[in-house]
Amino acid sequence: MDAIKIIExxxxxxxKEKTLQIDVSKAVMLExxxxxxxxxxxxxxxxxxxxxxxxxxxxxxxxxxxWRYIADPFIQLFMPLQGVLPx
Amino acid sequence: MxxxxxxxxxxxxxxxxxxxxxxxxxxQEQIAQLCWRFSRDSAVCxxxxxxxxxxxxMSLRSYxxxxxxxxxxxxxxxxxxxxxxxxxxxxxxxVPLEELDFAAPDNEQELEPGKAAEILHAMLERxxxxxxxxxxxxYFEDCPIKEIAERMGWTGAGTKMxxxxxxxxxxxxxxxEKILEKLEWMQ
Numbered sequence: 001m002d003a004i005k006i007i008e009x010x011x012x013x014x015x016k017e018k019t020l021q022i023d024v025s026k027a028v029m030l031e032x033x034x035x036x037x038x039x040x041x042x043x044x045x046x047x048x049x050x051x052x053x054x055x056x057x058x059x060x061x062x063x064x065x066x067w068r069y070i071a072d073p074f075i076q077l078f079m080p081l082q083g084v085l086p087x
Numbered sequence: 088m089x090x091x092x093x094x095x096x097x098x099x100x101x102x103x104x105x106x107x108x109x110x111x112x113x114x115q116e117q118i119a120q121l122c123w124r125f126s127r128d129s130a131v132c133x134x135x136x137x138x139x140x141x142x143x144x145m146s147l148r149s150y151x152x153x154x155x156x157x158x159x160x161x162x163x164x165x166x167x168x169x170x171x172x173x174x175x176x177x178x179x180x181x182v183p184l185e186e187l188d189f190a191a192p193d194n195e196q197e198l199e200p201g202k203a204a205e206i207l208h209a210m211l212e213r214x215x216x217x218x219x220x221x222x223x224x225x226y227f228e229d230c231p232i233k234e235i236a237e238r239m240g241w242t243g244a245g246t247k248m249x250x251x252x253x254x255x256x257x258x259x260x261x262x263x264e265k266i267l268e269k270l271e272w273m274q
Contacts, residue, residue: 002258003261003262003266003267004254004257004258004261006261006266006270007210007226007257007258007266010198010203010206010207010270011203011207011227013197013198013200013203014200014204014207014227015226015227015229017200017201017203017204018200019119019123020123020129021116021119022115022119022129022133022136023112023115024119024133024137024140025111025112025115027137028108028111028137028140028141029104029108029111031137031141032104032144033104035141
């Protein structure tokens with residue numbers, strides 16, 4: 001008989017194995033309770049995203065205003081020489 | 088039964104913990120049976136079952152009821168078991184096949200199921216995690232290739248290839264360990 005055939009026969013027998021009886025319900029609920037307590041102090045993701053978006057818009061408004069006052073330092077270097085330079 | 092599941096899922100999402108506890112009690116036996124295929128250590132198996140239900144609770148909102156709830160749970164359990172194997176890969180130690188009992192039981196033509204499972208488990212653990220997973224689900228759970236692919240998010244062709252490669256390797260292992268001679272009485 002082929003090795004694979006023997007293995008398949010072994011598998012058919014193995015399928016009948018009675019597996020262990022466990023009750024994890026209490027342990028699962030306890031772990032879920034602990035995780036919920038841990039998460040209770042945290043800001044939900046949607047809130048965090050919202051707050052970040054508001055903060056980003058405020059910064060954008062201020063930076064647009066500031067942009068107008070930014071002058072090119074290179075131009076400022078040649079400003080006093082405007083009358084002297086031939087171009 | 089499925090309506091019952093849906094009601095309990097909705098209640099759990101609404102914060103009713105007793106409803107989720109009912110779901111755990113309803114399916115823990117089937118999930119334990121699956122997790123037993125990933126580890127024959129009862130403490131590890133129990134941990135895997137627990138992790139499966141905790142993960143299910145945390146992602147309960149993503150369950151869209153396209154398939155029965157048990158299928159969804161089995162998908163989570165399979166991935167938890169696979170993760171466990173991946174972690175174990177680093178310190179891979181095999182149960183020597185010589186230590187296992189291959190002897191024919193008295194007056195019986197078939198090996199005891201527990202013994203057969205132990206031998207098969209010991210042989211499969213010599214494969215890579217992905218190959219081991221495919222054959223474990225095929226042999227122990229009678230899972231078709233398509234379902235294995237769906238559970239793991241793999242392609243059908245890729246899963247089929249893994250199964251072929253795994254079978255070839257397993258055949259070599261069986262020949263090397265002289266499994267045919269040891270189980271001669273089964274033939």
